Amino acid sequence: MTALLVQGLTISLHGKPLVAGLDFSIEPGEKLALLGSSGSGKSLTAAALLGQLPAGMEATGMLRVNGKEIPLRGRRLAGREFAAIHQNPAAALNPLVRLGRQLAMPLRNAGLSGREAREISRELLASVGLADADRMLRSFSGELSGGQLQRVCIALALACRADILVADEPTTALDVVNQARVLEILAGVPSTAGGLLLITHDLAAAEQICGRAVVLQDGRKIEEAHMPELIARPRHPYTAAMVDSARSSFAPPLEVAAA
Numbered sequence: 606m607t608a609l610l611v612q613g614l615t616i617s618l619h620g621k622p623l624v625a626g627l628d629f630s631i632e633p634g635e636k637l638a639l640l641g642s643s644g645s646g647k648s649l650t651a652a653a654l655l656g657q658l659p660a661g662m663e664a665t666g667m668l669r670v671n672g673k674e675i676p677l678r679g680r681r682l683a684g685r686e687f688a689a690i691h692q693n694p695a696a697a698l699n700p701l702v703r704l705g706r707q708l709a710m711p712l713r714n715a716g717l718s719g720r721e722a723r724e725i726s727r728e729l730l731a732s733v734g735l736a737d738a739d740r741m742l743r744s745f746s747g748e749l750s751g752g753q754l755q756r757v758c759i760a761l762a763l764a765c766r767a768d769i770l771v772a773d774e775p776t777t778a779l780d781v782v783n784q785a786r787v788l789e790i791l792a793g794v795p796s797t798a799g800g801l802l803l804i805t806h807d808l809a810a811a812e813q814i815c816g817r818a819v820v821l822q823d824g825r826k827i828e829e830a831h832m833p834e835l836i837a838r839p840r841h842p843y844t845a846a847m848v849d850s851a852r853s854s855f856a857p858p859l860e861v862a863a864a
């Protein structure tokens with residue numbers, strides 16, 4: 606059964622559509638990229654799925670997770686179906702609550718004992734490359750670096766055991782070394798963790814993590830393809846420009862190329 610089905614998603618502000626008639630789907634265990642330039646509607650799409658649209662905006666259309674229909678209109682909570690990894694990890698965590706308690710919360714809510722929740726929290730932290738799990742569990746978010754915090758947020762999202770993980774520009778606030786590490790971790794998220802929707806303007810990140818992509822421009826889908834096809838044979842001029850620009854960012858410096 607399709608893990609996520611979005612049909613005719615339209616997001617409007619005072620009657621003006623900012624995202625219009627968007628269709629896409631994610632199969633179980635699939636990682637899908639939502640690509641597009643700034644202002645194309647990626648974050649609003651994520652916000653509509655997560656029930657986090659700004660006040661005054663309304664979403665219409667059909668949303669189904671594992672066959673269950675979820676009303677979009679008036680949606681103001683993510684529910685158990687979705688877990689999110691946001692751009693700014695510090696803002697996603699409660700600074701006054703030890704990380705161990707924050708990680709344990711969704712596990713305890715799922716019926717695990719305190720001891721089981723602590724054990725699984727340690728395993729989750731290890732799975733995102735945080736070795737000193739006991740220290741992390743005792744820490745407050747203000748005591749960790751941005752890269753460590755984003756890994757804690759990925760562990761927290763996995764602890765929610767949601768059907769769909771939504772990662773909205775998860776590496777934007779990180780330095781290049783941590784960006785690479787977080788991309789590696791997301792690429793390694795097992796297919797058993799449900800579907801993953803990666804929101805990004807970074808084609809290289811999408812290629813590393815996702816098998817398929819949907820490209821948005823001005824709130825509309827302009828292209829949808831498997832990653833190798835999208836990169837080898839982009840059909841829309843915007844996608845072609847995005848592919849060219851990603852290629853040129855890896856090209857050797859002009860003077861070296863000319864030598």
Ligand SMILES: Nc1ncnc2c1ncn2[C@@H]1O[C@H](COP(=O)(O)OP(=O)(O)OP(=O)(O)O)[C@@H](O)[C@H]1O
Pocket residue numbers: 618623641642643644645646647648649650659806
């Ligand atoms: N709170 C808001 N109020 C009014 N308009 C908004 C609001 N948030 C987004 N928009 C508009 O909706 C459109 C889509 O914005 P969105 O943030 O989804 O783009 P995006 O593709 O995620 O861009 P970026 O990569 O810069 O985050 C843009 O035209 C934007 O100006």
